[in-house]
Amino acid sequence: MATNNDTYTSPLVERNAGPEMIRLFSPQTKFSTWRRLWLELARAQQKLGLAITDEQLDEMAAHLEDIDFSAAAEFEKQFRHDVMAHVHTFGRAAPKAAPIIHLGATSCYVGDNADLLLLRQGMRILAGKLACLIDRLATFAGQWRDLPTLGFTHYQPAQLTTVGKRACLWCQEFTLDLAELEHRIETLPFRGVKGTTGTQASFLALFDGDADKVEKLDAMVAEAFGFSRRCTVTGQTYPRKLDTMAVNTLALIAQSAHKMCNDIRLLANLKEIEEPFETSQIGSSAMAYKRNPMRCERATALSRLVLSLATSPAMTAAEQWLERTLDDSANRRVVLPEAFLATDGILRILINVASGLVVYPQVIAAHVAAELPFMATENILMAAVQQGADRQEAHELIRQHSQAAAHAVKAEGLPN
Template sequence: MADHTQDTRIQRTQLQQELEQMQAKSSPAEFDTYQTSLTGRYCSTAMSHLFSQRSRYSTWRKLWLYLAQSEKELGIESITLEALEEMRTHVQLTDFDFETARTEEKRRRHDVMAHVHAFGVVCPSASGIIHYGATSCFVTDNTELILMRDALQIILSRLAKVMRNLSMFALKWKAEPTLAYTHLQPAQLITVGKRAAQWIQDLMFDLQSIEHVRKGLRFRGAQGTTGTQASFLEIFGGDASKCDRLNELLCQKAGFTACYDVSTQTYTRKVDLELANAVAGLGATAQKICGDIRHLAAWKEVEEPFESTQIGSSAMAYKRNPMRSERVYSLSRELISKPINFANTLSDQWLERTLDDSAIRRIDIPEMFLLADAILLGLDNVTDGLVVYPKRIQSRVQEELPFMITESIIMKLVAQGESRQEAHEQIRILSQEAANTVKNEGKPNDLVARIKGTEFFKPIWVELDSMLRPEL
């Protein structure tokens, strides 16, 4: 007993030392400030990086470069080649740039102008022409459209992988009879593969919706402060054709086919709502799929992957809780809630723009995609390793199969001249009696024996045993 206690103390001391070493190596922010669970625990590095500050503000710089390049191409002589080269060299932000912008924002209370200043510090030849003719939404709105377009592509790739997993699963188990459920009560048989095909079809709807909104995304472009391009008309001496050409050049550089036909200071927030509805639809599908898997796991028919060293419960060592499906289910519930925020933002935009769309969209746009990413990573993991227990499925089928054949019995009796209503009533009475035996006496289902003992069903007695085949 003493040796065991000493060993435990040594293990605790070693663990404490390891924790202290980890804390010493980690930045203070990792332990001392709130970190979102999405980026720290659930979603991919790719999606986290896409919506990082470095990605966002580097995209701002790319847009300022695209604008300057396009204005230069359209004859603005004050933009020099040296300025463009400096801007190109410093597109990616350094820690120094972030610190400069942070200091400037405290002083100016304006994040875009803070970054204009920070960019100008490292690009002195360009400092006078950065953001020339533009309003803040030139970088903020266009960046959001770029990030959402790229995020949708990540989502589509992950969704296709989940559909592939389930397609392979459906084909493998397409002929395995299993109980279907309506009202969460046993109903006529389907197959294990057919149920997976139902999931795939819903995911296909999501894929089509997301592809549709991604294909429909346009650029805001350079529209000025209220969408009239007044500032750019001034720059180009009233030449409206150059304003149109400017947007064509910006679209080419940013990878968009066109700008939205009408913009105010922003692109319409209807775009965000349509996109949120499509992405949130994926959350509803994922919650449905994982809810089904959780029920099947409770019946021990199908389970998500469970590793050999995995612990299902800290108290109940025998448990195999479907924690992956529960996680996806939980994240899906949060994703489903997002569209209402985008709807409220759209409806609350007064006239040409109010700023109360800003703070909430800084939260909701990244979170929507981080949630979708985490959900699909979880679904990929679950669907790539689903475990099926055929013997258990067959056992449960046999428990309910006598009830399953009652509709066929009615049809056969009617074909031989019996009344459909009378056949239904006879089979209903015997079914209730058999169910009572199962529920109140704990005995096996004896419906077939009751049918064989009832003269009314004599015309189909010889067919009964052959009807009790699940594959039929």
């Protein structure tokens, strides 16, 4: 029998994502959400006049969480169909309701609507962590707003900025990401009750061609799950472009994280700023003196993973044929959870880093002093022009003298 140590498990679960996100994409959450979808469909159908009893609804409601996964696995071996396996598993737990479970529905009624519910909740989890990160960076920026430091363009010393101002650059990017994430949460539509090809034909048959009742059914189920928007038109699935939009939004977070962490890694090499480093932490198994920025390195690694995953939903959306093709399924089962788990891990790391960044003002001051004569040249240029000099001629003179001074510093090791 396999044990935990001889079976592959995702490092995203073991090492990176938080408990809330891990639970969100668990089989328990997925399939209990399917059962809630079946229950709300039946409740709405009863209210609109179908012959569904309170006893059947109560029985369904009593068995939303107690899923017999072994039975579902056996049914899936028999049927080669995961949705029907869970229809029968639910029916076994609620036998009086078994005849009306999944009535009029297609597999995408539970599969797609559940995915949209998970995407929305996943984005809400990330939004909370993103807001926390923004708060920590804002606190750090306020604390160090007045400490002058070298700016860098092309990773060469440039005009002065402050440690706090630089942190505002990071903070601003995450603020843009949060706005986009909140927009996605607000505008995400529900697939709803659309039938096998989006025509609602099965539900029209159930309600004897009463289109008003079918429209009400769609609206009632969407409302039960807190969606104010519904897909106006679908094939069998919701537009896979919605997956692209969601994962692209996570990729925005990954871009911002990668930029911030790269900056911290560069500054750590200069010994100006470091991520937290615990008392007993080991930087290298060989070089005992090292303080490697492993948190930021891990966040950049995960960020590249998210950026690479973001290409997959776009290709899946482009590949869909006519009303539906199943070559999306195996891909989405991997890409969507992994993108959310990885982004959750990124934000957990960054909150930790931003909460404990270490600043070395004396090192920063020494670097400023070493470059200060060069920093003064822009002010000298402005002063020269104010005194009547030709801007271009003054620029050339300053350039020649600056390059000569830089050569002395670099080639001869002289002070600036």
